[in-house]
Amino acid sequence: MAQGCLKCLKLTMCAANFLCFLCGVAVLSLGVYVMVNFRMAALTPTLDSFNFANMLLISGIVITCVSFLGFLGALKENRCLLLTFFLLLLVLLLVELTVACLLLVYEGEIAKLLEEDLIKGLKNAKGRLGNSTELQSDWDVIQQKLGCCGVNNVTDWGDRVPRSCCWDQCDSAQPQYNQKGCLSTLRSFFEENFLTTGISVIALCIVEVMGMCFAMTLFCQISRSGLNYKL
DSSP states (O other): OHHHHHHHHHHHHHHHHHHHHHHHHHHHHHHHHHHHHOOOTTTOSTTGGGSHHHHHHHHHHHHHHHHHHHHHHHHHTOHHHHHHHHHHHHHHHHHHHHHHHHHHHTHHHHHHHHHHHHHHHHHHHHHTTTTOHHHHHHHHHHHHHHTOOSSSSGGGGTTOOOGGGEEEOTTSSSOEEOOSOHHHHHHHHHHHTHHHHHHHHHHHHHHHHHHHHHHHHHHHHHHHTTOOOOO
16 A cells, blocks of 8 residues: 555656656746847846846756756655755745745835836937947837837937837828837736736745645655665
């Protein structure tokens, strides 16, 4: 009976961690794709290291490594790997909860910092308008995708409004520009998807807790079954 439970638990952990490993590879690949094709360094020059592509890369690497560790520990019935897997999941869970709490507590300060950095990035792009296609293309991408213009509104660009701000009569003497700023558009986007984000975070925490439970249960079951420590 004990051996049957051990085998079932082992197969469940292997299958779950293999799926997580595939998800990690997918996230990592997406991060590489975004980094190569959508460089957004001009938008937030100070926060360039915390851009979306880097977050995807870090998340993909962490998910891939942790899930591979759990898969290998379950497959080899190695108590050391299972315990390490358990501790890593615990650390990740604590880090996620800490980051979530900090984001809620310092929401105003983070929004202000982001606004200041966006203004700085726009000034850099406006100063090099016509000389640097990379800085301008970053803003063109975000303004075309979100249907916004500037940080707060179209006046942020002064008298040198890029074509990506135009939504109608772009070739006429009086083109129609998007009046809404990208900052308010981004804020609205996050507010509209706040519930989805919250549910996703809670689901992730539940998956991590279940992974911890499976790992510790398998760890204890291996000990009770009289299986010696395996290197």
